[in-house]
Amino acid sequence: MSNGFKEGFQKLTDLAKQYGYAACVLNKEIHRQHTTPADSRPSVEHDAYSYLWVPSLQLSAHALECMVKACAYLNDVKPPRSAKDGHDLSAMLSQAYAELLRGRLFANAEVAANALRQDRAYDPAIHDQLGFNNPAKWVEVAISDLGKLHLQGGSKLRYGSVDPNEKAPSSPLLADAVYLTTQDLGRAKHLFANTPKEGV
Numbered sequence: 001m002s003n004g005f006k007e008g009f010q011k012l013t014d015l016a017k018q019y020g021y022a023a024c025v026l027n028k029e030i031h032r033q034h035t036t037p038a039d040s041r042p043s044v045e046h047d048a049y050s051y052l053w054v055p056s057l058q059l060s061a062h063a064l065e066c067m068v069k070a071c072a073y074l075n076d077v078k079p080p081r082s083a084k085d086g087h088d089l090s091a092m093l094s095q096a097y098a099e100l101l102r103g104r105l106f107a108n109a110e111v112a113a114n115a116l117r118q119d120r121a122y123d124p125a126i127h128d129q130l131g132f133n134n135p136a137k138w139v140e141v142a143i144s145d146l147g148k149l150h151l152q153g154g155s156k157l158r159y160g161s162v163d164p165n166e167k168a169p170s171s172p173l174l175a176d177a178v179y180l181t182t183q184d185l186g187r188a189k190h191l192f193a194n195t196p197k198e199g200v
Contacts, residue, residue, distance in 0.1 A: 009073040016066035020175075020182035023059035026052045027175035057169070060178050061089065061150040064143065067185055068092040069179075071192050072099045089147030100192045104181050107144070109135035112176035130171040139177050142169035152178050 030052045065087065071078035075097035080086045093102055113135035116122060122130060131138025146169055185192055 005073045005078075007045070008079075009070050009189070011182070012070035012073065013182075013189070016063045016070060017064035017182045017186050019059045021065060023056050023063060023175040024179035026056035026059065027172045030056060030172075056175060057146060057149070060175050061133065061146050063178050063182055064089055064146070065092075065150070065195060067101060067182060068098050070185060072097045074192055075190060075194050084151070087151050089150055090144055093143065093147075096194065101185075101195060104191060105139060105177055106136035108180035108184070109139040109173060109177040112173055115174065116172060130173075131173045134151040135173055135177070138171070139174060142171070142174045145169055146174070149155055184200040 047198075049062050064103050068089065069079035069086075069092070072092070072095070077095070077097045080088070080092065085091065092098060096137070113132045113186070116130070117124075119129060
């Protein structure tokens with residue numbers, strides 16, 4: 001990588017880790033509140049799920065965008081920067097420079113799902129709905145849905161949507177898989193390089 005690409009990679013990796021961790025923390029709070037009976041917590045916390053859900057999705061989307069652009073730099077490709085192309089998660093994730101990133105996301109979905117299945121906060125009856133039983137496939141669909149929200153004009157993640165048919169992932173699995181992948185990118189970038197490079 002050239003110096004400019006190294007700097008771009010490091011900056012975006014650091015941002016991805018920050019956004020990914022923040023999304024994971026918010027998701028834990030969302031699902032802790034959501035699984036605790038309303039009468040056992042202060043009324044101000046009753047709507048925590050709805051208050052934090054959209055911000056957590058936005059943070060996950062930003063983490064994904066930063067990771068995929070970091071992987072572009074890592075693989076000697078200048079990432080797209082235009083308003084449209086620079087936010088198109090699905091298009092960027094379909095590029096060769098993101099192939100190993102996709103694989104890590106799906107592998108980390110399996111790791112996250114295994115931990116979430118052990119968490120007694122989640123009734124086994126809803127494991128399938130939350131993607132815990134087929135995590136890689138669930139995360140693939142969730143990223144596609146999230147990508148559409150992230151890309152659309154005005155960003156529906158920033159300003160909301162009144163469309164009752166709008167799809168958005170609603171499981172802790174997405175944030176956990178994204179967070180684990182940001183950590184991998186930060187400590188083992190060679191796992192995301194398509195070809196071995198000196199200094200990687």
